Amino acid sequence: xxxxxxxxxxxxxxxxxxxxxxxxxxxxxxxxxxxxxxxxxxxxxxxxxxxxxxxxxxxxxxxxxxxxxxxxxxxxxxxxxxxxxxxxxxxxxxxxxxxxxxxxxxxxxxxxxxxxxxxxxxxxxxxxxxxxxxxxxxxxxxxxxxxxxxxxxxxxxxxxxxxxxxxxxxxxxxxxxxxxxxxxxxxxxxxxxxxxxxxxxxxxxxxxxxxxxxxxxxxxxxxxxxxxxxxxxxxxxxxxxxxxxxxxxxxxxxxxxxxxxxxxxxxxxxxxxxxxxxxxxxxxxxxxxxxxxxxxxxxxxxxxxxxxxxxxxxxxxxxxxxxxxxxxxxxxxxxxxxxxxxxxxxxxxxxxxxxxxxxxxxxxxxxxxxxxxxxxxxxxxxxxxxxxxxxxxxxxxxxxxxxxxxxxxxxxxxxxxxxxxxxxxxxxxxxxxxxxxxxxxxxxxxxxxxxxxxxxxxxxxxxxxxxxxxxxxxxxxxxxxxxxxxxxxxxxxxxxxxxxxxxxxxxxxxxxxxxxxxxxxxxxxxxxxxxxxxxxxxxxxxxxxxxxxxxxxxxxxxxxxxxxxxxxxxxxxxxxxxxxxxxxxxxxxxxxxxxxxxxxxxxxxxxxxxxxxxxxxxxxxxxxxxxxxxxxx
Amino acid sequence: xxxxxxxxxxxxxxxxxxxxxxxxxxxxxxxxxxxxxxxxxxxxxxxxxxxxxxxxxxxxxxxxxxxxxxxxxxxxxxxxxxxxxxxxxxxxxxxxxxxxxxxxxxxxxxxxxxxxxxxxxxxxxxxxxxxxxxxxxxxxxxxxxxxxxxxxxxxxxxxxxxxxxx
Numbered sequence: 001x002x003x004x005x006x007x008x009x010x011x012x013x014x015x016x017x018x019x020x021x022x023x024x025x026x027x028x029x030x031x032x033x034x035x036x037x038x039x040x041x042x043x044x045x046x047x048x049x050x051x052x053x054x055x056x057x058x059x060x061x062x063x064x065x066x067x068x069x070x071x072x073x074x075x076x077x078x079x080x081x082x083x084x085x086x087x088x089x090x091x092x093x094x095x096x097x098x099x100x101x102x103x104x105x106x107x108x109x110x111x112x113x114x115x116x117x118x119x120x121x122x123x124x125x126x127x128x129x130x131x132x133x134x135x136x137x138x139x140x141x142x143x144x145x146x147x148x149x150x151x152x153x154x155x156x157x158x159x160x161x162x163x164x165x166x167x168x169x170x171x172x173x174x175x176x177x178x179x180x181x182x183x184x185x186x187x188x189x190x191x192x193x194x195x196x197x198x199x200x201x202x203x204x205x206x207x208x209x210x211x212x213x214x215x216x217x218x219x220x221x222x223x224x225x226x227x228x229x230x231x232x233x234x235x236x237x238x239x240x241x242x243x244x245x246x247x248x249x250x251x252x253x254x255x256x257x258x259x260x261x262x263x264x265x266x267x268x269x270x271x272x273x274x275x276x277x278x279x280x281x282x283x284x285x286x287x288x289x290x291x292x293x294x295x296x297x298x299x300x301x302x303x304x305x306x307x308x309x310x311x312x313x314x315x316x317x318x319x320x321x322x323x324x325x326x327x328x329x330x331x332x333x334x335x336x337x338x339x340x341x342x343x344x345x346x347x348x349x350x351x352x353x354x355x356x357x358x359x360x361x362x363x364x365x366x367x368x369x370x371x372x373x374x375x376x377x378x379x380x381x382x383x384x385x386x387x388x389x390x391x392x393x394x395x396x397x398x399x400x401x402x403x404x405x406x407x408x409x410x411x412x413x414x415x416x417x418x419x420x421x422x423x424x425x426x427x428x429x430x431x432x433x434x435x436x437x438x439x440x441x442x443x444x445x446x447x448x449x450x451x452x453x454x455x456x457x458x459x460x461x462x463x464x465x466x467x468x469x470x471x472x473x474x475x476x477x478x479x480x481x482x483x484x485x486x487x488x489x490x491x492x493x494x495x496x497x498x499x500x501x502x503x504x505x506x507x508x509x510x511x512x513x514x515x516x517x518x519x520x521x522x523x524x525x526x527x528x529x530x531x532x533x534x535x536x537x538x539x540x541x542x543x544x545x546x547x548x549x550x551x552x553x554x555x556x557x558x559x560x561x562x563x564x565x566x567x568x569x570x571x572x573x574x575x576x577x578x579x580x581x582x583x584x585x586x587x588x589x590x591x592x593x594x595x596x597x598x599x600x601x602x603x604x605x606x607x608x609x610x611x612x613x614x615x616x617x618x619x620x621x622x623x624x625x626x627x628x629x630x631x632x633x
Numbered sequence: 634x635x636x637x638x639x640x641x642x643x644x645x646x647x648x649x650x651x652x653x654x655x656x657x658x659x660x661x662x663x664x665x666x667x668x669x670x671x672x673x674x675x676x677x678x679x680x681x682x683x684x685x686x687x688x689x690x691x692x693x694x695x696x697x698x699x700x701x702x703x704x705x706x707x708x709x710x711x712x713x714x715x716x717x718x719x720x721x722x723x724x725x726x727x728x729x730x731x732x733x734x735x736x737x738x739x740x741x742x743x744x745x746x747x748x749x750x751x752x753x754x755x756x757x758x759x760x761x762x763x764x765x766x767x768x769x770x771x772x773x774x775x776x777x778x779x780x781x782x783x784x785x786x787x788x789x790x791x792x793x794x795x796x797x798x799x
Contacts, residue, residue, distance in 0.1 A: 148652065149655070152655065152656060152659050153659060153660070153663050156706075157706045160652070177706060209706060210709065211648070211705075211706060211707060211708055211709040211710075212706045333704070334700050334703070335697065335700035335701050335703070335704055338696065339697055339700075
């Protein structure tokens with residue numbers, strides 16, 4: 001490594017976790033103030049300019065101090081869950097720590113789903129909750145909840161503040177922990193009596209937590225071993241996960257693919273990390289990935305996993321997953337390595353730094369794996385089993401979701417737009433057909449699969465990225481889970497565009513009922529309520545309903561040309577299913593519903609004979625084994 | 634407490650602060666494992682406590698528990714004593730039926746195991762014993778013949794025999 005480059009790398013290590021703001025150089029340093037003012041001063045010292053929240057009795061002093069801040073813009077949500085998802089969407093879109101501020105009791109408990117969502121997807125958040133005064137903690141006082149206890153398994157770390165003197169250090173630590181290592185949510189519970197205590201504000205720059213020292217630099221010997229495996233591979237696959245986005249390693253991962261000619265699969269969390277336009281990018285993988293991407297991953301002889309965790313949505317039935325592959329697993333979290341799949345070469349470290357070293361090592365040993373035959377094999381699969389094809393016969397006169405998502409993709413400039421999804425069928429269609437060129441431009445609840453995440457997250461992303469157009473692809477079910485945030489968007493004039501892929505059903509569960517439960521549509525049909533256009537009107541949004549395929553593109557154009565928030569009610573038939581699909585409980589080789597161009601572009605979805613019975617019986621087992629709501633909702 | 638193939642012993646050095654034990658225990662139970670024995674106490678450094686955890690799980694699960702515990706910000710150091718030469722001790726209190734005519738027999742058993750009689754009742758004796766698992770088991774088996782009214786255990790504590798330990 002040239003000396004100057006080494007210098008930069010070193011300084012990045014030193015900078016890791018430092019405040020984005022002025023830290024100890026903040027203008028309030030050394031001043032006397034109340035605990036509440038110290039919390040605001042701490043957020044300012046961290047460089048926070050935006051927070052999302054909802055006041056209440058035990059948070060009122062913090063809100064009173066906030067009233068004087070010129071640096072902090074507070075966005076008033078309409079529900080605490082909305083506030084946390086908004087902070088999360090802001091964090092995903094900008095890369096900064098998202099901040100949410102709520103009151104005690106129900107205010108705090110309403111944040112739990114939001115915190116769990118961020119935890120599963122490794123998103124840095126600091127959530128500040130009001131708490132009842134220290135003297136009455138534990139006495140079941142009004143609006144008291146043990147939020148530290150309740151969230152213990154879904155936070156990276158949490159604090160119950162017991163003294164106003166601890167405020168500055170605790171906030172510094174919380175921000176440091178949230179954004180370093182494997183990022184995650186940190187909760188600070190603040191009893192209201194310490195908010196009025198007087199202290200001298202001394203904000204530290206550094207933290208001293210001897211028990212928290214993430215490993216950033218990969219082991220050199222392991223990196224050399226990985227390089228040798230890559231050089232010798234003939235059927236390698238690069239498997240890119242959300243860690244590539246959080247460590248800012250998109251350029252390195254793309255370069256690795258290009259330099260070594262390695263086909264690449266991308267998880268839902270990493271969509272955008274490798275440009276969709278890159279021919280080596282095979283796109284979505286796993287349960288609703290393309291048949292060719294799944295075949296490539298499953299038949300590879302080397303998997304280079306970068307910031308990915310072999311989720312069950314990616315691997316399918318695990319004992320049949322990629323039987324011939326060796327694994328190089330790069331992750332900053334040692335607990336992910338070997339958790340699901342044994343790694344022949346485990347590398348604990350920051351993906352970006354490890355890939356920098358790996359690229360250097362590959363260049364040094366002049367690695368040039370011969371992947372030509374492998375790539376042409378994959379190309380053959382790609383041609384034979386396309387993700388979608390216009391030749392497929394569809395119901396006449398109805399909007400086809402796959403086509404509508406492709407049209408949306410074409411209507412969106414990759415540089416200046418962010419796509420956020422809710423959870424369900426529309427999410428999978430968006431992941432399959434909306435192209436993205438840049439990281440942090442496709443945001444989705446991957447791990448927890450939280451319906452109601454997407455719309456508030458889109459609001460947060462839009463406020464955090466004022467220069468970008470944010471489009472939320474929602475389902476009619478998901479959108480109704482947090483639609484109170486329409487008021488937040490309207491009042492703050494957040495120009496978020498919501499495309500409701502409207503099938504009047506909980507489409508993903510309904511699809512499972514159709515395929516695996518004999519069409520018994522138990523509790524999945526939503527009926528035609530509400531009238532989304534009238535609803536949008538009630539909130540002062542622009543809106544339109546589109547029902548004919550020939551009107552979709554013009555409707556997108558009108559939506560994108562309209563200033564302010566806008567809802568497009570895109571009516572699709574109830575019966576559309578997301579394909580291809582790895583049969584639940586099945587391995588990646590058991591793909592149903594793929595299009596076979598060699599067989600007249602038919603979607604082969606219908607069960608045939610023995611194989612089907614196997615899927616059906618496995619489904620029930622899998623659903624029991626992995627958790628009742630296997631497929632999302 | 635029966636000895637099993639996968640008798641795993643972890644010595645976990647943690648912050649000595651409220652809520653720390655809960656974080657450690659919650660993490661283990663969240664992943665579906667049953668703790669067989671647990672003991673906690675302060676160490677030579679008053680800011681640190683040591684938790685000794687014993688659980689019977691397979692190796693893969695054990696590795697995962699260890700790694701997950703290491704991620705807790707309150708955990709300083711984990712020493713896996715499962716395959717290390719180590720000393721394991723536990724203090725057990727037995728309350729045993731001991732009518733006057735059989736009292737001397739019970740006392741003799743206690744003496745054999747170098748245990749102490751700490752309380753004498755009209756028809757019972759309370760014995761304090763320390764030792765490793767097999768010794769405690771052997772004592773329990775012998776005392777059973779007299780009728781054990783109550784057993785309380787401290788949970789095991791462990792320490793490695795070698796000197797490299799922090």
